[in-house]
Amino acid sequence: QSISCWTDATGNACNGSDWANxxxxxINRIKAIRVAAVARSGQKTANTTTTVAPSWFGGAIDLRADANWGSxxxxxYQTVIPVRNVIWGNL
Structure with a gap:
């Protein structure tokens, strides 16, 4: 079975169903889970190193809570985790 639609866990699916509840x-249609982790260096640089926020396959990551995020x-790091044994079943 192929995956034709990725859906945020708290949002509406691309097929119109509500995934908040x-x-x-x-739930039986879930085939894989996308996960991302953002690592930030521990050392702040003197100058701004970037003006573009990091992004992942879900879109841009909002870092505006820290005024110096660009320093x-x-x-x-991102990956797709297939749900074990589900991709081979007829769910």
Whole structure:
């Protein structure tokens, strides 16, 4: 089975269903989970190193809570985790 739609865990799916409180039938349709972690350097640089926020396959990451966010270096780690045994089933 192929994945045709990625959906935020708290938002509306691309097919119109609501994933904030999904019914059991929609939970059974989950085939994979996308995860991202953002690492920030511990040392602040004297000058701004970037003006572009890091991004992942879900979009840009909002770092505006820290006014000096551009003075740090960032690395985004991301992966897709297939739900075990589900991709081979007829769910």
């Amino acid at each position: 999904p019914p059991a039938a929609d 740090y270096r960032y690395k985004v």
